[in-house]
Amino acid sequence: MTGGGVISPAEHGVTVRIKAVPGAKRDEIVGVLGDRLKVRVSAPPEGGKANKAICALLAKTLGVKPRDVEIVSGLTNPEKVARVRGIDEATASRYVLGARE
Numbered sequence: 001m002t003g004g005g006v007i008s009p010a011e012h013g014v015t016v017r018i019k020a021v022p023g024a025k026r027d028e029i030v031g032v033l034g035d036r037l038k039v040r041v042s043a044p045p046e047g048g049k050a051n052k053a054i055c056a057l058l059a060k061t062l063g064v065k066p067r068d069v070e071i072v073s074g075l076t077n078p079e080k081v082a083r084v085r086g087i088d089e090a091t092a093s094r095y096v097l098g099a100r101e
Helices: 051-060 088-097
Strands: 007-010 011-021 028-033 036-040 069-073 079-085
Touching: 007 069, 007 088, 011 051, 028 051, 036 051, 051 069, 051 079, 051 088
Parallel strands: 011 036
Antiparallel strands: 007 011, 011 079, 028 036, 069 079
């Protein structure tokens, strides 16, 4: 586990523990908050819009295709878990930490 449990290895990729803040001014990765990656998205928390925005932001940040990112836990909760396929734990950690600088 990297970053205090934020990113963990999973089959064919990693899982990322997220604290989502929908309805923000812009889409961004804020940093690590406890054992979660704090992510702000401008999309509202309705109809899955914020979840789609989170997946798109993670895909862009991690350099994977949007179809390789999915929310696997917390669909209606600010505390979520996303699975990202096609990336290893060390690479994901580098990309996420680099996005915060």
